[in-house]
Amino acid sequence: MSDATANQLLTTADGKPLKSALARAERRARHRAFLLVLPLLAFILITFVTPIAQMLHQSVYNEGFTMHTEIGSGERTPIMVNIKEWFDQNPAGTEPDEAAFAALAEDMKTLRELRAAGSAGTRINYERSGTRSMFTKAARNANKLEPPFKEAFIDLDEDWTDPALWRVMRDASSAYTMNFYLAAIDLTKSPDGDITSVAQNRQVYVTLFQRTLFLSVLITFLTFALGYPVAHLLATLPLRYSNLLMILVLLPFWTSLLVRTTSWMVLLQSQGVINDALVGVGLLGDENRLQMMYNQIGTVVAMTHILLPFMVLPLYSVMRPINPSYVRAARSLGATSWTAFWRIYFPQTIPGIGAGALLVFILSVGYYITPALVGGASGQLISNLIAFHMQNSLNWSLAAALAALLLGGVLILYWLYDRLVGIDNLKLG
Amino acid sequence: MKLKSVLMATALSGVALGAQAQEVTVMSWGGAYTKSQVEAYHKPFTAETGIKINSVDADNPATPIKAQVEAGNVSIDVADVEFSDAVRLCDEGLIEPIDLSMLPAAPDGTPATEDFIEGALQDCAVGSIVWSTIYAYNSSNVDGTPTTIGDFFDTEKFPGKRGVRKSAKATLEMALMADGVPAGEVYDVLDTPEGVDRAFAVLDRIKDDIVWWEAGAQPPQLLADGEVVMATAYNGRIFNAAVAENQPLEVVWDGQILDFDLFVVPKGAPNKDNAMKFIAFSTDTQRLADQASWISYGPARKSSGELVGLFMDGKTQMGPHMPTAAANLENALVNNFEFWVDKDAELNERFNAWLAN
Numbered sequence: 001m002s003d004a005t006a007n008q009l010l011t012t013a014d015g016k017p018l019k020s021a022l023a024r025a026e027r028r029a030r031h032r033a034f035l036l037v038l039p040l041l042a043f044i045l046i047t048f049v050t051p052i053a054q055m056l057h058q059s060v061y062n063e064g065f066t067m068h069t070e071i072g073s074g075e076r077t078p079i080m081v082n083i084k085e086w087f088d089q090n091p092a093g094t095e096p097d098e099a100a101f102a103a104l105a106e107d108m109k110t111l112r113e114l115r116a117a118g119s120a121g122t123r124i125n126y127e128r129s130g131t132r133s134m135f136t137k138a139a140r141n142a143n144k145l146e147p148p149f150k151e152a153f154i155d156l157d158e159d160w161t162d163p164a165l166w167r168v169m170r171d172a173s174s175a176y177t178m179n180f181y182l183a184a185i186d187l188t189k190s191p192d193g194d195i196t197s198v199a200q201n202r203q204v205y206v207t208l209f210q211r212t213l214f215l216s217v218l219i220t221f222l223t224f225a226l227g228y229p230v231a232h233l234l235a236t237l238p239l240r241y242s243n244l245l246m247i248l249v250l251l252p253f254w255t256s257l258l259v260r261t262t263s264w265m266v267l268l269q270s271q272g273v274i275n276d277a278l279v280g281v282g283l284l285g286d287e288n289r290l291q292m293m294y295n296q297i298g299t300v301v302a303m304t305h306i307l308l309p310f311m312v313l314p315l316y317s318v319m320r321p322i323n324p325s326y327v328r329a330a331r332s333l334g335a336t337s338w339t340a341f342w343r344i345y346f347p348q349t350i351p352g353i354g355a356g357a358l359l360v361f362i363l364s365v366g367y368y369i370t371p372a373l374v375g376g377a378s379g380q381l382i383s384n385l386i387a388f389h390m391q392n393s394l395n396w397s398l399a400a401a402l403a404a405l406l407l408g409g410v411l412i413l414y415w416l417y418d419r420l421v422g423i424d425n426l427k428l429g
Numbered sequence: 430m431k432l433k434s435v436l437m438a439t440a441l442s443g444v445a446l447g448a449q450a451q452e453v454t455v456m457s458w459g460g461a462y463t464k465s466q467v468e469a470y471h472k473p474f475t476a477e478t479g480i481k482i483n484s485v486d487a488d489n490p491a492t493p494i495k496a497q498v499e500a501g502n503v504s505i506d507v508a509d510v511e512f513s514d515a516v517r518l519c520d521e522g523l524i525e526p527i528d529l530s531m532l533p534a535a536p537d538g539t540p541a542t543e544d545f546i547e548g549a550l551q552d553c554a555v556g557s558i559v560w561s562t563i564y565a566y567n568s569s570n571v572d573g574t575p576t577t578i579g580d581f582f583d584t585e586k587f588p589g590k591r592g593v594r595k596s597a598k599a600t601l602e603m604a605l606m607a608d609g610v611p612a613g614e615v616y617d618v619l620d621t622p623e624g625v626d627r628a629f630a631v632l633d634r635i636k637d638d639i640v641w642w643e644a645g646a647q648p649p650q651l652l653a654d655g656e657v658v659m660a661t662a663y664n665g666r667i668f669n670a671a672v673a674e675n676q677p678l679e680v681v682w683d684g685q686i687l688d689f690d691l692f693v694v695p696k697g698a699p700n701k702d703n704a705m706k707f708i709a710f711s712t713d714t715q716r717l718a719d720q721a722s723w724i725s726y727g728p729a730r731k732s733s734g735e736l737v738g739l740f741m742d743g744k745t746q747m748g749p750h751m752p753t754a755a756a757n758l759e760n761a762l763v764n765n766f767e768f769w770v771d772k773d774a775e776l777n778e779r780f781n782a783w784l785a786n
Contacts, residue, residue, distance in 0.1 A: 071523070132771060203782060
């Protein structure tokens with residue numbers, strides 16, 4: 001090569017510098033690669049990130065007492081504007097005076113016209129039970145309300161002077177609130193704004209969170225205790241036997257969840273297969289049949305079975321490549337079979353245990369259909385109450401707050417797991 | 430080219446067909462009750478108008494309505510709901526007002542507004558049946574004969590599991606009646622905090638023996654399987670299991686709670702006009718009477734009463750199985766819809782907490 005060509009920039013056939021042409025080509029390739037993942041990214045954004053963000057927003061935002069949205073036309077009208085103004089002018093704890101009741105009466109007329117008393121009352125009813133009817137009644141009679149308004153409201157219902165009700169209305173007059181999170185852990189605000197527990201006979205969520213956590217840990221442990229030996233057997237048997245065994249693990253995995261749950265109902269009910277068999281061989285009297293369903297036992301048994309493959313499969317995938325000569329070497333060096341297992345084999349399976357346990361635990365924390373079918377009253381999990389608030393009571397803000405707490409709990413556990421075991425040690429297969 | 434044009438033609442005709450095929454989605458309670466509606470209303474309606482009916486079921490159709498309308502995605506055109514739910518949905522503007530003048534008159538010319546029994550016509554709802562919550566028992570599993578509502582809550586006298594609807598409504602009233610509160614005073618008592626405590630105290634007696642059900646088809650199943658010895662149920666479901674399927678089930682009418690089921694149209698229903706047509710068609714004198722020959726629920730029109738005769742098996746008289754038969758009304762409670770419109774959320778909240786603890 002001559003000096004002249006060496007000093008010249010390398011160019012492509014059409015005379016552009018090779019370096020920039022190369023960079024452009026690479027950039028194009030990168031863009032093209034990005035275009036390939038774009039559908040997935042958009043999919044995740046639309047179906048995962050947005051709903052979760054919306055849910056989190058819903059848990060701190062409820063405009064039931066501030067805005068009326070006309071169904072169909074979508075027209076939005078602010079409601080309860082007069083009373084909100086009164087709240088803004090008077091500090092919390094002020095005794096509601098005639099001006100307050102006059103403002104309330106004015107707002108009731110708006111509610112009547114918009115037919116919004118039901119939804120506004122429902123918002124207050126979430127925090128103060130039994131108040132919904134006060135709103136529908138007051139709105140029905142809105143045109144008959146005359147000064148002095150305070151007396152007029154007391155005539156309708158003497159609870160209208162209840163300071164607790166006014167505290168709730170003050171809170172609800174701003175759409176942003178943390179009260180649903182308080183409600184989600186059985187707390188409420190007293191009339192002067194202090195945070196207190198709700199009445200004993202209304203406490204439910206803390207109990208359910210604890211039960212969900214306890215049952216999930218129990219189910220995770222049971223799937224581990226049952227799944228570990230099976231996975232070991234699968235990993236060490238000659239391939240032709242282990243494939244057959246694998247089918248037995250996978251077959252239930254491929255069967256519909258509902259089918260598996262209802263088959264457990266057939267087995268567990270008091271006139272079911274297991275009880276009939278026990279009575280048949282004389283182990284049980286006919287009148288002492290075991291109650292294995294519609295309680296926690298039902299939930300634990302059915303969920304353990306349904307979640308078992310999620311433990312077995314990661315364990316198997318970790319155990320399969322473990323070289324058997326390590327254990328043999330340990331044995332030949334004088335280790336007992338227990339030491340060889342515990343110090344040599346077991347540590348190599350920890351990534352599989354971690355993955356399986358995390359999978360089973362997270363799935364069972366959010367499990368819904370199985371406890372609903374076989375759990376009775378005592379086997380219900382927190383997700384059943386979330387479903388109740390989504391579908392029946394339609395208190396979506398409370399459902400969102402409960403779900404957000406559940407999500408937060410799982411994230412904390414995930415973080416703990418990362419600190420203790422290390423997320424790099426997770427092996428799903 | 431040829432293939433392409435064929436494909437195009439097929440696609441186009443598909444579109445054209447889709448535009449022509451009219452349909453109505455009707456949501457009901459499933460099981461024997463939906464079947465009675467399919468036989469008495471849906472089939473004749475499709476035969477006469479050519480409008481196809483999609484029949485879908487829910488444990489309680491009032492719940493999906495609220496959820497669908499609030500989410501702005503309504504797929505139901507007609508739903509069959511309980512009285513208090515109809516009134517509440519109407520109050521909240523979640524269902525369409527219904528023009529009652531479209532309802533056909535009775536055969537003798539009595540206008541619909543006078544022909545329907547009192548309360549069955551509402552601003553947004555048209556009643557179809559009178560039904561009741563009763564309790565029933567499996568006679569092959571019970572020693573003796575339960576006769577009063579008190580017997581249901583007495584597991585010493587009649588040991589065994591009880592099936593109860595997982596809802597505060599009807600359950601609390603039955604508990605109070607079992608505790609000796611006369612039917613006429615039940616709602617006054619339940620309106621006080623002490624009354625609610627009293628009802629839960631009665632439920633506490635059998636709490637450990639209760640199997641909760643949610644869908645109306647469950648209690649006859651639970652009773653037939655022997656999973657429970659007694660269960661609260663919708664009376665028509667027990668009737669069908671006992672008469673049509675020969676199960677040894679008996680109804681106890683003492684302490685029954687009467688209620689209406691009404692047709693409503695959710696706000697934003699995709700086929701509103703056809704939905705109204707369906708309601709007018711289904712609630713005429715003959716259809717209501719026809720339905721009563723498929724299940725033992727009383728028709729909501731007075732003029733249908735005399736047309737009700739035999740069950741579909743051709744030999745069972747329907748009269749004595751109706752909740753409104755004189756002999757069955759001796760100690761009966763009429764569901765107070767106003768009470769439940771106001772108290773539903775509050776009492777269910779308490780009920781849920783009671784269940785979980």
